[in-house]
Amino acid sequence: MKKLIMKKLILFTLLAVIMTGCTLDGQDMSNVYDTCTIDSCEYVVVSGVTAPTHKGNCKYCAERDSIKWEKRKAELIKELRYEERD
Ligand SMILES: [Zn+2]
Numbered sequence: 001m002k003k004l005i006m007k008k009l010i011l012f013t014l015l016a017v018i019m020t021g022c023t024l025d026g027q028d029m030s031n032v033y034d035t036c037t038i039d040s041c042e043y044v045v046v047s048g049v050t051a052p053t054h055k056g057n058c059k060y061c062a063e064r065d066s067i068k069w070e071k072r073k074a075e076l077i078k079e080l081r082y083e084e085r086d
Pocket of ligand 1: 040041042054058059060061
């Protein structure tokens, strides 16, 4: 019985630490990071960190990817039409 209570207590403590451990209560996040554009890509610059990190949802990459996809789609349609003629 004591083991079960100890397991529940440890689990409760872990959950409490996990749920509250990474919050930045009271901090204004707008001062912690900023974004900048380098070579037509958006980067996240975190204050205190010298190396910028490529922004995962970079709007320039999304635009380039959509252009590439439109070109590839046009090529595939062209190939399909060419095969249908044969
Ligand atoms: Zn990018």
